Amino acid sequence: MSSEISFGIHAVASMLDNHPEQIQELILQRGKRGGRIDELLLRAEQAGIRISYKDKRWMDEQLDGVHQGVAARVAMLQAGNEKRLEQILDALDEPPLLLILDGITDPHNLGACLRSADAAGVHAVISAKDRSAPLNATVRKVACGAAEVTPYIAVTNLARTMKALQQRGVWITGTAGEATESLFELDMTGPLALVMGAEGKGMRRLTREHCDRLAYLPMAGEVSSLNVSVATGVCLFEAVRQRKT
Secondary structure, eight states: OOEEEEESHHHHHHHHHHOGGGEEEEEEETTOOSHHHHHHHHHHHHTTOEEEEEOHHHHHHHOSSOOTTEEEEEEOOOOBOHHHHHHHHHHOSSOOEEEEEESOOOHHHHHHHHHHHHHHTOSEEEEESTTSOOOOHHHHHHHTTHHHHSOEEEESOHHHHHHHHHHTTOEEEEEOTTOSSBGGGSOOSSSEEEEEEBTTTBSOHHHHHTOSEEEBOOOOSSOSOOOHHHHHHHHHHHHHHHHHO
């Protein structure tokens, strides 16, 4: 089974909470103990997970980021497909709330979007297999556990998937700076898929053409746009606010 290294106390703790069966090895920095590290060690031992110790130099060289002396070798994340999306939608007993990412190639942005999606209760995050960031250790770390619990669907043809969603009664709302309607003026209480495009380029032409409506986020300051993960959080929680009211 293919594996990768996830690191950081929160990321490893989330794996132990949600998918301990995917952890092949817990890696700790030699001599670094106490507090949450001892707790992770105990939980890993109870779960029968192999423990190994590495020196600080190895940790610093092998892990590209703040590792806090903790890492885990885990099974690589696998994206779902169109069939998995159908299963998720068929099982819902409430209007679906979906997030479609068009051309998000930065793993940091993907991780942050997954984190916002999980917090907002999104039922699935959808993207195209091509022109999308891979589900890797960076995504896992930035997502802080959301990557393991939020269904991530990679589809072959995004436009075709959007059309299939519309046939199910899902309204697709794309975000675009040139839109004439504010996001805060829309009714987002029913079956909804929110489309976020790549920073700078925005949505691709074909993706835009398959949206039912376009909306913009009002900007009061000098900057013309927000980071895509920040904009995603704002848009999703406006939908959450409406749906809870």
